[in-house]
Amino acid sequence: MDTTAIIVTIVGLGLVAFVLWYFFFSARQAASAVSSSSGVQEVAITVKGGYSPDIIEVEKGKPVQLSFYRNEENSCSEELLMPDFSIRRDLPAFKTTLVELLPEKAGTFPFTCGMGMLRGSLVVK
């Protein structure tokens, strides 16, 4: 192995480590729902290459209103799936789509795009 090969190997392994850390192990931010005057827990979520925020904490037993604003045209994010609540919704680009649900059980319920690539989760406490 010459010097270039050694450099390439080290850089490559470094990149591998970075990819693994970045996508799997780095810390994520959670956001809590804000209860409106009427007792509905409201959360605004922007959809652009992912969901921000992507971890949403809500309380059990109170109605939840998620407003998804899809800020892109990319087809990956055009569908929203919340299988635990039997919700499949089209998210029109540059529009807000309201999704209402009632969390009756505590737990972590993932939501994804139509193909399961973009991910977020609803944490019910």
Added chain:
Amino acid sequence: MEPTTKTETLDIEGMTCASCAAAVEKSLSRAPGVQSALVNFATEKATVQYLPGQASPATLKEAVVNAGYSVTERPPDTSAAERSAETDRQKALAYQKLKRRFWVAVGLVVVIMPLSMLMLWPAMMQRVNVQWLNYLLLLLTLPVLGYSGREFYVSAWNGFKHRSANMDTLIAVGTGAAFFYSLAATVVPGFFTSRGLMPEVYYDTTATIIALILLGKVMELRAKTQTSAAMRSLIGLQAKTARVVRPGGAEVDVPIEQVQLGDIVVVRPGEKVATDGRITEGQSSLNEAMLTGESLPVEKQTGDSVFGATLNKTGSFRFEVTKVGADTMLSQIVKLVEDAQGSRAPIQRLADKVSAIFVPTVVVIAILTFVLWFDLAPVDTRLPLALVNFVAVLIIACPCALGLATPTAIMVSTGKGAEHGVLIRNAEALEKAYQVNTVLLDKTGTITKGEPAVTDFVAPGQDGPRLLQLVAAVERQSEHPLAEAVVRHADDQGADKLTATGFRAVEGKGAAATVDGQAVLIGNRRLLTDEGVTLSPELTAQAEQLLSQAKTLLYVAVAGQAVGLVGVADTVRDTSVAAIKKLQALGIEVVMMTGDNPQTAAQVAGQVGITRYFAEVLPADKAGKVKELQGEGRIVAMVGDGINDAPALAQADIGLAIGSGTDVAMEAAGITLMRSDLNGVVTAIELSRQTIRTIKQNLFFAFVYNTLGIPIAAGLLYPFFGILLSPMLAAGAMALSSVSVLTNSLRLRSFDNH
């Protein structure tokens, strides 16, 4: 009894605390005609039960306003039809854009390819300035990246910021690497030549990959719109206008959104029924195939329910609107199917887990591929080889096929089920129905019609039709269910209607009246005995024979002489025998359960070809019987129609509720059959089997494609066979993988069990 109250839901505005809700509730409860009022502070909704004569939505609103709050007026429903129209428009637009981007890429590739080929002819190379050619190719490739492929880079970047990676990430990194390498070779070729490398460019690879992946996307989008075709046609069935009769008698066409509860709507032959209601005037036959899958028209007369989107065939009638917007049967069916399409199939779980870690894993494999090739390949070719294989790994790996495998099949099959009057609650139900090996049928209302019907009319030595007229005349005055059966039978036979006088019901025994001057008695044996009528030996023999067939008997006497017998039984549906045979042919054991005595049970079971049955099962024990079968290690589907079947439906591995077509919301059942016959059970099980088979094929294909594709692209075959996968071929394979999964799912559209 008809419920005399109506229920209205109001959206209340301005409530800031729980006590406000209490105030609104109090005000509503005190309003005249209101039976009960419930205000939910959290959802800002009031549910009010009221007497339609004394209160109306307007007076309810007044009560809310009096309490100091207001009612939000909202359109009756942001109906599925409107929503789907909007998303359809958007999707059509996106499809147009995508096609334009694809054609731009194709147009440029057509130029780029032959120019890149020039390199293959040394004679040509002599005359062409390679430096200039590379710059020309760069110019031609830029629009492919910047316009056609822009979305991939934007999406990959957005995803990266969110620590999420998708298919676009792979394409962006792959084509990006090929492009930047080529760019460097174009701008600073000296850097390469000084290290003994040919400054090769991969503009053709970059452009072709983008064009091919766009082709895949175009095909994918087109196929995807077809997966929901059945749903869209269902939604499209909704009528746009209704002809409402105004209080003055004038008939006005109004948009369907403006139709209100209580309106009278006219429907003429050949027209669609606008919404759900009850016929107040006239009669007709209606085609309800769109809701129930039953292709034969259904006779309807005054008092019968009609449903929106069904087709009026023969007569003209008026109906009172009982449901609008989201409450209508059609909307509920659409909602149910939509929910099912949003649910998760357990079979998808593994694929979901793989999808979640797919892209980062592939990126890692690609980097390792690059490093290994760079370290192991001969020094003068190591950089291009490492690059080509790196790109190939990124491009061939496709999470799409994995992600599409299950949902597309479920979309198609739930829509298809709805077309056949089979409503599947969720994907799990679909998956359960596939495993079923035992079907437990509740006899009454499922195998049989659930109502008594005349099976025998015995009148030895008499004018039978005449006797039927006499009997029917008496029974027309009675309200007994058996009497109804006799009247129905007489009507079916087209018997003339005679008038009976001096009608007298004898409690627990029967009835008597005078028809055409003759005293007619009809009832059980005790009635005749009490009235001093004796039975001839011939009739006695006939009676015994009918009783041995577990039939209920009505004895008829005219002018003090016993003259005939009417045998009544709950009759087997016309379709039951064939459906049970089909289930058995599918390898499913059919078991019957009934509250009747063993004799009747044996009779019916024998008639429909069932060998195993439970008789004298109390309603409370039904779930226990399901458990008993499950205890034998069977996967049980329970089919039932009544409220008392609910625990058994829930206990079963999969419950199939036979809906009379009036109540879609059958909570306990995983599958609801809109049509009252057992063929729906066959359809449900066959559809489920085909769907799960399709999903398994899809998943197998997606996994095999990726597990074989990635190592081949990484160059695993090279040391043994000298085979390397060109990134362009990888792009083609990727485009094909998701399209073929979709195409496989779309095959379910041809499902037809008739």
